[in-house]
Amino acid sequence: MTDARTIRFTLNGAPVSVSVMPHETLIEMLSLRLELKGARESCGQGLCGCCTVYVNGKSVSSCLYLAQLVDGANVVTIEGINDGARLDPVQEAFIEVGAFQCGFCTPGFIMMARELLDVHPNPTDDEIRHYLIGNLCRCSAYPEIVEAVKLAARRRAAGTAPALAQELSA
């Protein structure tokens, strides 16, 4: 009764099928079965944001999400937000501003920052801080992160960004 089940879903635009046990979390499936490295489990309690991925266009903590529940869903990870040739504007802004040190929390911050910019295209400092409250950076690159989000917002507004909304709602 506790056997593995094969689930099918879309991962970064491509269909995949994976056999998973009921107890497996989404982060375990992504890292152990699908060899993705960008989302990482750190606090294990949904507080730090290191394991952030999108499920059906919404950010979730993949450490608190059972893998079997993404059956039929559209899952996007940090590996799926750029086309390989060109980085996402948020990624570019993080590099330009230097919005990270050790880099362990960085993919999670970038995933949340992209969603933040979809909700608040021209965010205030307060909106940024509140939207990213569930992301922790022990190196404390917080001032640079806020700056990078604002830079990315300006870049997006200038129309230099790829069509993100499309991919999120896919």
Next chain:
Amino acid sequence: MVALMPVGNIGRSVPRLEGRDKVMGQAEYTHHLRLPGMLYGKIFRSTLPHALIKSVDTSAAKAVEGVFRVVTIDDIRTVIPHPYYGPAFHDQPVLADGKVRFAGEPVAVVLASDPRVAEYAASLITAEYEELPAVLDEVEAAASDICVHDELKPAATFPDLQHLKGRRGTNVALDYRLVRGDVEAGFAAADHVFEHTFRCQQAMHTPMEPFVSIADVRDGRMTLHTASQGPSFVRIEMARLLGWPENRVRVKVPHLGGGFGGKLYIKLEALVTSLSLLVQRPVKISLTMEEQFFMVTKHACTFTIKSGVNNDGKVVARKCRILWNGGAYADIGPRVTQKAGFTSAGPYDIDNVEIESLAVYTNRPPAGALRGFGAPQAAWAYECHTDLIAEALNFDKIEFRRQNLLKEGRPQASGTPVHDAAFEKVMDQVADRLDWHKPFNRGNGRILRGRGLAVGIKGITSPTTSVAIVNLYGDGSCGLYIGTVDMGQGSDTVMAQIVAEVLGLDAEAVHVIHPDTDVTPYDMGTLGSRSTFHMGTAVRLAAEDVLRKIDDLAKELGLPPNSNLPVSEMLRKKYGMQAGNIIGTGSFIPDYKKPDPETGQTPKATPFWGVGANGAEVEIDTETGEVKIVKLVNVVDAGVAINPRAVRQQVSGAAIMQMGFTMTENMVFRDGQLTNGSLADYKIPSLLDMPEQFVNEYVESRQQSGPFGAKGTGESSTIALSPAIGNAIADAIGVHLTDLPLTQESIFRAIQKKNGTPLPEDDND
């Protein structure tokens, strides 16, 4: 010499070399690494702080489908006969050996190919104990006849810790003393004498990449993949434990997801090494965030400071007594005790000083290095004490400090003359950014406002060695082989800048080879703000060695002086094709003179001085004690900043971390049990905790002995941050708090006490 013009790598904010990998989530961390056939280990931990182990029942765990093996110390002994390790004392067993010394200590390990199976099985293990009385507080433990260890085995690994003996029959692991002048005579002659006691709490590094190590034994060699700040030490210590030559142990370290001093010396490495030897398969142990609190912590301490001060504001005598709560195992606590001890009289020029700094064992999780090596705990005491004296004698807080600060060439308490330490400059810059000399509205209603500043000093671990190899390949491109671990501080980039500056390259074109003890040469460790200075110098020397060899090659090839022929062409001429290397090596160890064991006096205690000042402006809601940090200013002496943005980030990041240790972070124990070991209950700073105004700067200065004038800066903004905030709160409410962290409740209690309406003490539970 071939003339290669510098292209301006120094003083340039070169973006991190690995930036693209990090934003794409592709940077390598040990966290992700999996090896074929690998088993996962899950640890069963003690539930008591001090107890004899009567029995461990592993039968239920062994019966779980998928469990490969369950291991206790008896099994470990079959592969490592003396399974005790540590950088100062060989006091820590690979797994608990007959006795547990803190609640959370590893007692057994379950191995399985599925980590969830291992975790489940570990939860089925039980142990029977005979409980022993526990000592948790450092003051109590220093005098207690309850001994955490019956016997101490000094490690004698590091030259600065070779004198360790420990006091038998006590919990004192190290008794550090410094004597300068005659402190009692100084007090007797002084116009005023002040004495205060301050306390700091136990805290934790909480790197976002939790501790993780993998050991892989095969063909008589051990390869460790580990999130470590000190791969060379890991190799030496593992070779010692195994009784193998160093060349049979290989330690590889990719990027680190934060370290902050935690991932030093031996953490999980001895355990996974033993396990891999036992089962002859690769073994990985990844701690959870909760388990990290049982690995290593920041020392709690109690510091009594007494000063003799004359009417003219001159401090003439100072006596410091610090008890450091080292927890159950010494780790590097003795060095913390010693390093923080010798600067514990502060950055002041005082003729009569006496310091006693004791490392004390307790039944708490072990304490080790954490960003500042004890200097922030010491500064919490001496800089609050400084304000208390200035207030009592009605001196201007800046001028009082200025009068006593160490000036260029003057001897510090250890007798070591102070050079290239911009104490006044950093203090004045903080004062300027706080508008210190302008009128300040302290408020008079519900909201009170205050401001404070503080200046800190830190000595650097010495003597330590760094070795670097620079390799120019056949096409002239450059590889740099170093054991420095880039854990986010940006060392890869800064070291590349140094090579590039010497060789006339672009830093961006240099490839930095990450620590791999089979490939990269020795480095004492990435710790204590030492890398830019020590490894930076070694890298510069290695690059200069390359220049000499290019020069030699030019002569060998009969090239005219200043021919400017590219290296690739020279090698092609020599070998007839694209081939060969030009390998330069550099090795650096700074001057050091061992301190006199009785007085701690030495002319060379440290290769350079860590220097920082901090300032804060706060608002207090006097009805609740709620405190808002309106402005936080951090200014350090970085020497010449090789990468200005990286320096500012170190200043800013270190300050926020220390702000956490000042305001919120606190490991809370009840009956020896940690009650808040998770990020839900142990609160590290988040975006909402950022000060409204946050200023991070460095002053113009130069470390004459440093590479291109640079010095280390990873800790400088941590040193005096807590007292800057504490002094600002005192300025607002008129009372100095003595204990960290500065919680809302402690502030409110102080206000109520001052108003004569003290809040009842907690008698609820």
Next chain:
Amino acid sequence: MLGFELSEPATLDEAFDLLADGDPGVRPMGGGTALMLMMKAQIFKPERLVSLRNVGGCFDGLRIDADRSHIRIGGMTTFAEIECSPMVLQHLPAVVRTMKTLANIRVRHVASVGGNLAHADPHLDLPPVWMTHAASIRIVSKTGERVIPVEDLFAGYYETTLEGGELIAEVIVPVRPEWTSTYVKVTTRSAHDWPALGIAVSANLQGRRVNDLRLVLSAALDRPTRLVAAENELRGSDLDEAALKRAGEAAVAEVDIHSDSRGSAAYKQHLLRVHLSRAMHSLVGV
């Protein structure tokens, strides 16, 4: 977290069949965030989890009754859906404001309103807000259904009055245009901490005069609790300092606050006085 079955019934009847009566190893699952935490901590070792995400019907979505007297929020509605609902913003603005400091956006994307109530953690922010809004819940089971006030759901620390096989289908919130409400999450350590106290207030005011009100304290007690004595001090009186002081003292006297890592009992009692008064003041300002 091993060896359990995850079921996703497509209908309510199937769900009832899967939820064996009285078996503590079988639990319904909403968004699952709280359950996952308990399972990872090995506090809860399930045999079967019954996800309600596909049962649909009244469990999903937000509706307002035809007479506009009540808003009905399906038990599987996520916090984010509530937060983004213009209807909730219009009629229950305090609920939307509460969301902003509740956990984080990823949790709000997943956590469900029914699961949140059934979890009965006293630190949760929404239950006291539902209580001051005089909300009820509709509970369904194989044998029928019942409607109870939210406060009657909580039996103690992580304990509810739900029987085995009962599910929270809807939260029913009366629309009361003459009432104003607020929730104060009082944190004592970091801004993103669990509350030391949660203070929810709702009042029907006429200028400074309190026609009626509801006060609820959470986090500092084993369950969210109406501050009845404090309410009585204020009901029918003017919101002046004397009345607020009396209400604060009454509140402190009527509940038994214990010390914990977020504050001593004495300090939290003091914070209750201060923040209750401030919350009432803020209502007048609204």
